[in-house]
Amino acid sequence: MKLSMIIPCYNEEKNVELFYERVKEVFADHNFEYEYIFINDGSSDQTYEVLKQLAQLHKESNITVLNFSRNFGKESAMYAGLKESIGEYALIIDADLQQDPAYALSMMEILDKSEEWDSVAAYQKERLEGKILRSFKKTFYHLINKISQVEFVDGASDFRLLRRSMVEAILSLPENNRFSKGIFSWVGFHTYYMPYDVHDRANGKSSWSFWKLMKYAIEGFVSFTTxxxxxxxxxxxxxxxxxxxxxxxxxxxxxxxxxxxxxxxxxxxxxxxxxxxxxxxxxxxxxxxxxxxxxxxxxxxxxxxxxxxxxxxx
CATH class of the missing domain: 1.10.287 (Helix Hairpins)
Structure with missing residues (x-):
């Protein structure tokens, strides 16, 4: 298996099928084996039913669906997906199509061409949030890089491709209170930072609010610095x-x-x-x-x- 795609889903009933079709379209001319690992993170809509139907209709497409008993959060969903993955490369990507699967081909090309890199992390060329949120995020990265022992790259997202060796290193960390941005940096390895353009969500609204981001920022401070x-x-x-x-x-x-x-x-x-x-x-x-x-x-x-x-x- 060349590629495992880890796709956390929370209330994405209108997006998962579009995501599946987009991946099929992008990878149509490329001859490598890949799998989908959808994680239904306690969605309150029909996401699981749509995923179940998708898996039954496309048995040839290597679709795995992990269905959580409740909402455990994206960090847990990513961990579950990495644990389930068997590919040489593991891709973490959202189901809302803000992160175009076409970028995965560029990421794979970087790792295929050079053994120097262990992962490729995508960062936003231009942030789409408002000025207040942009300012908040900039302040967070400035402060945490001043006091933390690991480096946090401003704008780097969870949208990234990892070699199997890096996946195993991440899975070896046992903590429950996970802050993946810090974990990706803490395990070391060489990361190539690739710019990308964020698209509009295909359907629905983001579940992230200012207060959720604030809570996430506190988690980062507490997890990676004393x-x-x-x-x-x-x-x-x-x-x-x-x-x-x-x-x-x-x-x-x-x-x-x-x-x-x-x-x-x-x-x-x-x-x-x-x-x-x-x-x-x-x-x-x-x-x-x-x-x-x-x-x-x-x-x-x-x-x-x-x-x-x-x-x-x-």
């Missing part, structure tokens, strides 16, 4: 130092200079300031502790309700 914990420590040291200095000043004014200090407003302000900093630091530690707690449970990344496997249909 700098926030060090920040909490430094804030504690700074507040302690300022408090001791202020205490010394108050004692000098009271004892030596005989200055009466009302102090009510000052005390309230200090209590609020220090209390706020303490809560902020406790919140940072709580983020790390929560993930430690979840990892200690050793729960699976996903629960598979059922599976349609082309290998058992032929």
């Amino acid at each position: 700098a926030p914990l060090r920040l909490a420590t430094m804030l504690g040291i700074l507040c302690s130092f300022v408090s001791f200095v202020y205490l010394f000043v108050v004692i000098m004014e009271k004892v030596l200079m005989k200055i009466e200090i009302p102090g009510y407003a000052t005390v309230i302000c200090l209590i609020l300031l220090i209390g706020g900093i303490q809560l902020f630091c406790v919140g940072i530690m709580g983020e790390y502790l929560a993930r430690t707690y979840l990892e200690a449970k050793h729960r699976p990344l996903f629960v598979q309700r059922n599976k349609i496997d082309y290998k058992n249909m032929k």
